[in-house]
Amino acid sequence: MKIKLKDIAHGRSGDKGDAANVGLIAFDDEGYKIIDKYVTADRVKNHFEGICFGDVERYELPNLRALNFLLHNTLGGGGTVSLKHDAQGKTLAAALLRMELEVE
Amino acid sequence: MKEKIKIASGQGFWGDLLDAPVQQVTKGEIDYLVMDYLAEVTMSILQKQKNRNPKHGYARDLPILMKKILPIIVEKKIKVITNGGGVNPVACADAILENAVELGIEKIKIAVVLGDDIKGCLDVIVASENELTNMETGESIKSIQDKILSANVYFGAFPIVEALENDADIVITGRTTDTGLTLAPMIYEFGWKKDDYNHLSLGTIAGHILECGGQSTGGNFLGDWQSVDNLAEIGFPIAEAYPNGDVIITKHNNTGGKVNFDTVAEQLVYEIGDPKNYITPDCVADFTSIKLEDLGNDRVKLFDVKGKPETEFYKVSCSYYDGYSAVGTLTYSWPQALTKAKAADKILRKRLENLNLQFDEIRSEYVGYNATHETLAKKIDEDNINEIVLRFAVRSHDRESVKRFGQEIAPLILTGPPSVTGFAGGRPKPSEVVAYWPALIPKKLVTPKVKILELK
Numbered sequence: 001m002k003i004k005l006k007d008i009a010h011g012r013s014g015d016k017g018d019a020a021n022v023g024l025i026a027f028d029d030e031g032y033k034i035i036d037k038y039v040t041a042d043r044v045k046n047h048f049e050g051i052c053f054g055d056v057e058r059y060e061l062p063n064l065r066a067l068n069f070l071l072h073n074t075l076g077g078g079g080t081v082s083l084k085h086d087a088q089g090k091t092l093a094a095a096l097l098r099m100e101l102e103v104e
Numbered sequence: 105m106k107e108k109i110k111i112a113s114g115q116g117f118w119g120d121l122l123d124a125p126v127q128q129v130t131k132g133e134i135d136y137l138v139m140d141y142l143a144e145v146t147m148s149i150l151q152k153q154k155n156r157n158p159k160h161g162y163a164r165d166l167p168i169l170m171k172k173i174l175p176i177i178v179e180k181k182i183k184v185i186t187n188g189g190g191v192n193p194v195a196c197a198d199a200i201l202e203n204a205v206e207l208g209i210e211k212i213k214i215a216v217v218l219g220d221d222i223k224g225c226l227d228v229i230v231a232s233e234n235e236l237t238n239m240e241t242g243e244s245i246k247s248i249q250d251k252i253l254s255a256n257v258y259f260g261a262f263p264i265v266e267a268l269e270n271d272a273d274i275v276i277t278g279r280t281t282d283t284g285l286t287l288a289p290m291i292y293e294f295g296w297k298k299d300d301y302n303h304l305s306l307g308t309i310a311g312h313i314l315e316c317g318g319q320s321t322g323g324n325f326l327g328d329w330q331s332v333d334n335l336a337e338i339g340f341p342i343a344e345a346y347p348n349g350d351v352i353i354t355k356h357n358n359t360g361g362k363v364n365f366d367t368v369a370e371q372l373v374y375e376i377g378d379p380k381n382y383i384t385p386d387c388v389a390d391f392t393s394i395k396l397e398d399l400g401n402d403r404v405k406l407f408d409v410k411g412k413p414e415t416e417f418y419k420v421s422c423s424y425y426d427g428y429s430a431v432g433t434l435t436y437s438w439p440q441a442l443t444k445a446k447a448a449d450k451i452l453r454k455r456l457e458n459l460n461l462q463f464d465e466i467r468s469e470y471v472g473y474n475a476t477h478e479t480l481a482k483k484i485d486e487d488n489i490n491e492i493v494l495r496f497a498v499r500s501h502d503r504e505s506v507k508r509f510g511q512e513i514a515p516l517i518l519t520g521p522p523s524v525t526g527f528a529g530g531r532p533k534p535s536e537v538v539a540y541w542p543a544l545i546p547k548k549l550v551t552p553k554v555k556i557l558e559l560k
Contacts, residue, residue, distance in 0.1 A: 010325075010326045010327040010366065011326055011370065011373065012319075012324070012370040012371070012373055012374045014374050014375040015375065016375060016377055017240055017540075017542065018240070021373075021374070021375055021376060021377065023370070023372075023373025023374060023376070024373075025327075025366070025369050025370065025373065027327070027366070048479075048480075050478065050479035051478050051479055051480070059378055059379050059380075059392075060392070061372075061379050061391060061392050061394070062392070063392065063393070063394055063395060063396070064369045064372060064373065064391075064394060064396065065369070066369060066372075066373050068373055068376055068377075068379055070377055076465070076467070077465075077539075079144065079145065079540075080144070080145050080148075080537065080538050080539060080540065081426060081499070081537055081539050083429060083431070083467040083497035083498070083499055084467065084469070085469050085471065085475040085476065085495055086475070086476050091476040091477065093326055094476075094477075095476070095477045095478075095480050098477070098480055
């Protein structure tokens with residue numbers, strides 16, 4: 001069964017130097033089980049191919065039904081140096097929600 | 105000891121809704137108004153302003169705002185805590201005192217937290233074998249020492265606690281952590297100890313929820329954003345804190361926006377790294393331990409937070425000049441808007457190349473197509489696209505190259521693809537790039553000081 005991430009989760013993203021932080025929050029406990037199992041660091045790294053040029057770290061916050069991803073080397077040098085229109089990665093959480101998951 | 109205190113957020117950044125603090129002090133009862141003005145970029149802007157005029161260097165909106173709310177906070181005994189003092193907190197306090205005199209206020213005490221500005225003693229610090237190594241790259245600060253614009257240590261809640269113990273009505277700080285502004289009144293009112301890491305972490309996390317203003321009360325909410333009512337009159341967050349360490353996140357009743365599990369959770373995951381180790385000068389908070397309970401009616405309870413001892417270091421943020429940049433835009437209309445914008449990009453790059461200009465980076469984006477989601481942007485059917493904005497940006501250590509780029513944009517209107525407009529703003533001018541140097545400094549090398557200014 002194919003699931004669109006935007007149907008089961010929301011989130012918020014921002015900057016930490018040249019890394020972007022992308023927080024992903026499931027709308028309910030069932031959704032958290034799915035994102036915890038399927039939204040792996042590797043999958044996020046592949047999703048952001050051509051955007052994230054460094055490692056992706058993943059952290060779990062089950063009490064908040066949330067995952068936090070740190071996408072290194074992503075913001076073109078960081079907040080004030082970056083030439084990007086979205087220099088602080090504010091829209092990257094929405095970009096992550098474009099992901100589709102094949103769920104058993 | 106008070107049974108509970110209400111701490112209200114009035115600003116999420118310098119440039120936030122000007123009337124939010126006024127709403128916070130008039131639309132309901134609060135004990136503290138906390139206002140965060142300082143992003144990293146703000147410190148460098150303020151330092152530039154102070155370099156031009158020694159009486160500047162703080163958030164100049166702040167005395168104007170204080171003039172509006174001083175009579176109310178004096179009457180209601182609301183204490184104000186803010187880091188809007190920037191790189192010149194004493195001048196900021198002086199300006200507020202002048203306003204108090206003009207308003208006929210006879211008695212008010214302002215405490216200023218000093219000591220975070222270490223620019224003047226960087227040479228001594230570096231000479232004492234502390235090279236303020238860049239936390240991200242591992243380089244010694246010596247490589248950029250002659251280009252440094254500002255250097256500030258992040259203080260935490262305890263200097264503010266000292267100010268409150270001196271009976272300050274208003275506390276003005278320089279570089280203080282956003283979270284410390286909210287944690288400090290809890291420590292002061294409830295007598296939490298320096299090693300009560302669970303409570304300190306809880307107050308820190310409450311501070312994280314408050315520090316971006318309306319971002320925890322329904323603003324920038326990526327969940328069901330259309331379900332948030334009346335963003336036009338959004339209420340900023342309020343932390344209702346209890347001595348046992350429970351905090352209720354809420355907002356004034358008669359305001360717009362929304363406080364629920366989802367809006368608070370979004371703010372909790374904003375700009376965090378390893379959630380088990382959220383490091384502040386006061387403690388190391390564990391965000392994975394957070395318990396949230398949605399009580400309904402715009403009330404969310406935060407409780408049972410775990411924390412660990414603080415580290416032996418303060419974070420230092422230095423800003424330094426790192427070249428020049430400029431950005432120009434051109435708007436192309438249907439038909440073939442994207443194809444035209446791409447053709448213009450190619451022409452411009454060729455011209456810059458022919459001029460032998462030196463750039464560290466050239467970047468073009470197509471607003472309306474891929475400026476936000478880049479490689480994830482869906483292919484577009486050009487027949488259904490009305491217009492595209494070409495956004496072209498350059499960065500260089502050679503100012504002349506950036507200046508010449510600015511002169512090459514407008515000619516594209518007469519010498520490039522057709523149906524182009526949007527060049528009313530004049531040539532893009534080179535602006536100085538200010539970069540940041542994050543480092544750690546042993547706490548023993550820096551001492552916060554509290555200075556009292558008062559009318560009595």
